[in-house]
Amino acid sequence: MVRTLGFKQLTEEHITNNVFRVYYHYAVRKDDILHQQVLASFPLCDVTVEDLSQNPQFCKLLATLTQHVDSTGLTVSLKTELDKAEQKLQSQRKIWLRxxxxxxxxxxxxxxxxxxxxxxxxxxxxxxxxxxxxxxxxxxxxxxxxxxxNTTEKELPNxxxxxxxxxxxxxxxxxxxxxxxxxxxxxxxxxxxxxxxxxxxxxxxxxxxxxxxxxxxxxxYLATQMDKDKKKAESLKESSREKTILLQRQTRLYLSELIKCIQLLQTLILDHRLKIQTDLDKKKLDYFEGKCELVLQKIKTEMVDIQLDTYTPDTISAHRKIREKLEAELKCCQDEKQSVELKLASFEVLGKEFQALAEEYCKLRQEIEMKNWALKEFTHYNNK
Incomplete structure (x- = not known):
């Protein structure tokens, strides 16, 4: 009994889904037919199937208008009057053309x-x-x-x-x-x-x-043939006009889709630019660091090559001897300086009295040097 009930419920649910699916497909098919009829009735109207799908009440309004308005937008009564006027114009035109x-x-x-x-x-x-x-x-x-x-003024002079x-x-x-x-x-x-x-x-x-x-x-038979050719040309012209309208619609649809793609690309760029830019900056930094390291190693290598080309073994040994001699002289000078500084420090202990004696001693030394120079010059003159 449970199995029978389950089978019955499953069958009813399956039937309901199928009925709903059939009704849905029928409604969609009916809407598509209505949309095509509306577009065919108003070829000059800038409306697409998407517009009609999004605005069903507007679609119904256009479908109702098709019973009162023709494809050019004229009412039935106005179209009748226009046809009569057109026929009268054509008859008058034929008389004038004749x-x-x-x-x-x-x-x-x-x-x-x-x-x-x-x-x-x-x-x-x-x-x-x-x-x-x-x-x-x-x-x-x-x-x-x-x-x-009747169309001119009779009072005008001849x-x-x-x-x-x-x-x-x-x-x-x-x-x-x-x-x-x-x-x-x-x-x-x-x-x-x-x-x-x-x-x-x-x-x-x-x-x-x-x-x-x-x-x-x-x-x-020439008139009949020319009439056929004229009708063929008119049909081709009408076909060309329809194709032009279709091309304009397709172009407009293509441009709208293209704008959507551009907006999507802009969104992707704005969303992922920072992440991609960070990775790119990191890679650039690593690249420049490696390049700088390579340049530094190359500079060191060039410096070593220059030193090897400049300093030969003989030059290095000579420089070593000069350096040893200079260091020895520097050591002697430093020792002499140290001894002088010790003597000077011992003299400074005596105070101002020693300073006066030192100044007097300096004066006496200068006088002795002057007299020695004068004596030397005088002796040199007498020998001549």
């Missing part, structure tokens, strides 16, 4: 005609067509500049005081304009075809020597 493209194409046609006219002979009707088109473009441009729009009607009088003849309008679609189509074929040859240089019909056939 007119601007047509205007630029006509200008290119006129410029090519002017260049061609300088290098070759052009038929008169073609000259009339391009001259009429150039004048019409110039008059239309001037009229547009003189015609005030350029040079001209009115649009005055400029319209400079239009070419009506028959020439009508003839130009009839020929314009054909000439425009021919020019655009030439430009498209040039673009095709630029895009695929290997197709330059093929026939015109084949080029026209391949030209039908």
């Amino acid at each position: 007119s601007q493209g047509l205007f630029q194409t006509l200008k290119e046609m006129i410029q090519e005609h002017c260049v061609k006219k300088h290098y070759s002979t052009v038929p008169p009707d073609q000259n009339m067509f391009y001259d009429t088109m150039e004048k019409c473009l110039l008059v239309a441009r001037c009229v547009r500049m003189l015609d005030p729009s 350029v040079l005081g001209l009115e649009p009607q005055q400029v319209l009088q400079l239009m070419p003849l009506e028959k020439n304009v009508q003839r130009m309008k009839q020929s314009l679609p054909h000439e425009l189509e021919k020019h655009l075809k030439k430009q498209c074929l040039s673009l095709l040859c630029y895009y695929h240089p290997e197709w330059e020597n093929e026939s015109e019909n084949l080029k026209c056939t391949k030209l039908m």
Whole structure:
């Protein structure tokens, strides 16, 4: 019965641990999925997985905001209005680009005609067509500049005081304009075809020597191919931007880890510097002591070598004899000095009377020496 109870308790505890472990792994996995969703929803937000893990309430707030805000930070309503405005802007832009493209194409046609006219002979009707088109473009441009729009002040004076009607009088003849309008679609189509074929040859240089019909056939697929290439370039650009953001995050993470490593190294240096410095100083002291001892021994060796080179056996024996003689003379002098000091001490016992006699004796000795010197000099002079 005890064994059965123990087995039952062990089984219940084991089951509880397994359930807790499974629930823990499920919660961790769920948090990881939530973190990845939040980071994917806010790619421009400077937040890491570690920040979300340390601030779960902030993570929940961001997860709730994903239902109302897009990846750029705009609300759903504002995004809808922005998309409508963007569509309207794109339609207006298409209209403007269409007119601007047509205007630029006509200008290119006129410029090519002017260049061609300088290098070759052009038929008169073609000259009339391009001259009429150039004048019409110039008059239309001037009229547009003189015609005030809703965005300008109508009270401003006109350029040079001209009115649009005055400029319209400079239009070419009506028959020439009508003839130009009839020929314009054909000439425009021919020019655009030439430009498209040039673009095709630029895009695929290997197709330059093929026939015109084949080029026209391949030209039908050029727009699709360019659209694919454009989308591919945009996808590469987006991928590059994502990689740049990832690189910035990794760089920031790397710098934070590097700063932690530097702080750890600083701590190790501050904690162990004194101990290491003491051992190092002790080793340096032992080294310098040994070096000083070696230098002293070397000095002694040099001194002995100098003495051996200076004092030979003959010099040493001579010095020994001189020393013995000097010591003997020194001993004699010391004995004489001692005897004199004894006599002087015996004379000092007599007192001041002996001092007076000694002074008188000194004077007499000096007089005797002077007289002897004078007698000697006198005798020497007489002998001469």
